[in-house]
Amino acid sequence: MKNRILDHFGLKVLSLIIAIVIWVIVANVDDYTTTKQISGIEIEFINGDAITEKNKVYEVPEGTVIDIIVKGRRSIVEKLTNEDFKAVADLSKMSITNAVAVNVSAVSSRIDKELTISYTNNAVNIAVEEKLQKQLPITVRTSSEVADGYAIRNKTASPNLITVEGAESVVNTIEEVVVDVDVNGASESLSAYAAPVFLDKNGNEIDSSKFDYDVKEVEVSVEVLKTKELTVRVKTQGEPKKGYAVASINYQPTSILVVGEAADLAKVDEVVIDDIDVTDCSKDLETPITLADYLPSGITLAEDTQEVMVKVAIEEIEEKTLVISGDEINIVGKSGELNYEFKDNISYILKVRGLRENLDNLKVTNLIPSIDVSGYDVGTYKFSVNFKEIKGIEILDNIEAELEITQVQ
Structure with missing residues (x-):
């Protein structure tokens, strides 16, 4: 047995070596070095x-x-994806030009040793700015219209201030912060929660992901109450300078829309502005009047108009002379058994005073001159002539008319 193993031993060893060499050659041919681009x-x-x-x-x-x-053995490289690598930029090592180098390595240190990694864009430019903190009020912005006969009296946001922090160039573009609430058809007060919206000076929305802010949700309350239209009246006080008078009072608006609780609205029908002082005035007086100062408690304006514009025309008083004949004097209280005749058909001179616009069209007939002869018998008498009082006209003379009363024949 031992001899069999040792027979041709050198040949067997050579065969083994040749087999190993062939395996290595085949393995290297199959697992050759390759490259691959990995993106993203x-x-x-x-x-x-x-x-x-x-x-x-x-x-x-x-x-x-x-x-x-990446460059490495095919068996490793072909399976790699972008998730097998990490790219890190250390901001503490940023250059004076705000560029920071990027270092890429394989997530697995074992694989990292097997690879050669190359890349051309090995730096990233970073935008760096001064940090700015800014506090802004929060405004409630409503959309749509409430129900007919109702209006919004008050809108509140809680909290009503928001702090914004971020890049100076971005934060400085924020002009206004609003929260939106839809009041379509509302006939009672309502509340809601809404996220703040940031606007620039042109009213365009700004992307809030570009900065930090401390209020993410705002509680909004909108007070919706009934409305009522009130008449506006304006009156003057005091007297103009001697020889002058108030010619007219003109103002706008002549009516306003107010809002309030139903019980409060029922108590008021008009707004009276009665303290326009014309004391010693000799020329026109123009003044704005703040409406809110004349509204009763519980009532507020329901529209944008906040003032009444008042113009008081002051004009010089003039005189006018009228000639009155006996035929123009009415005789009151006559008896059918007596004759009445003015003595010698005398005409009477009457001076009146007033504003030009009142005097221009004034006639004797407007004054309705008259005497009262009730209870008088035959004889010649002097009677004081009475005149109708006309607003804006002052009678300056006291006229006596001589009348002869005789028996009817």
Whole structure:
């Protein structure tokens, strides 16, 4: 047996060596060295506090990935994907030009030793800015319309302030912060929760992912109450300068829409502005009046109009002379048994005073001159002539008319 094993021993060893060599050759041919491009390896940025500790913020380019070429044995390389690699950019080692180097390695240290990794874009430029913190009020913005006969009296947000922090160039574009609530058809007060919306000076929405803010949800309350239209009246107080008078009072609006509880609305029908002081005025007076100052408790304005614009026209008083004949004087209380005749058909001079617009069209007939002869018998008498009172007209003269009363023949 031993002889059989030892027979041709050298030949057998040679055969074994040849077999091993052939296996190595075949193995090397089958598992040759190859290369492969692997794309889309996401870059991880570390040590960002090296920037933020300096009161700065940074922004990496969107979709920051790197492509590599790996070289190694086919059996290893052909199975590799981008998930088998990690790309790291250390922000603490950023250059003065804000560029940071990217280091790529295999996740498995065993595989990493088997590969040669190469890539051309081995640095990423980082945007670095000063950090800015800004506090802004939160405004409630409603959409749609409440039910007919109702209006919004008050809108509140809780909290009503929000703190924003981020890159100076971004934060400075924030002009307004609003929360939106839909009030379509509302006939009672409502509340809701809404996320803040950030707007620039043109009213365009700003992407809130570009900065940090401390309020993610805002409680909104909208007070919806009934409305009522009220008449506006304006009156003056005091007297203009001697020789002048109030010619007219013009104002807008002449009515306003208010909002309040039904019980409060039932108590009011008009708004009276009665303290327009014209004391010693000799020229027109124009003044804005704040409506809210004249509204009763529990009532507020339901529209944007906040003021009444008042113009008081002040004009100089003028005089006018009228001639009155006896035929124009009415005789009151006459008896059918007596005749009445004015003595000598005398005409009477009457001076009146007032504003030009009142005097221009004033006639004797407007004043309805009259005397009362009730109880008078035959004889000649002097009677004081009475005149109808006309607003804006002052009678300056006291006229006496002589009347002869005779018996009817």
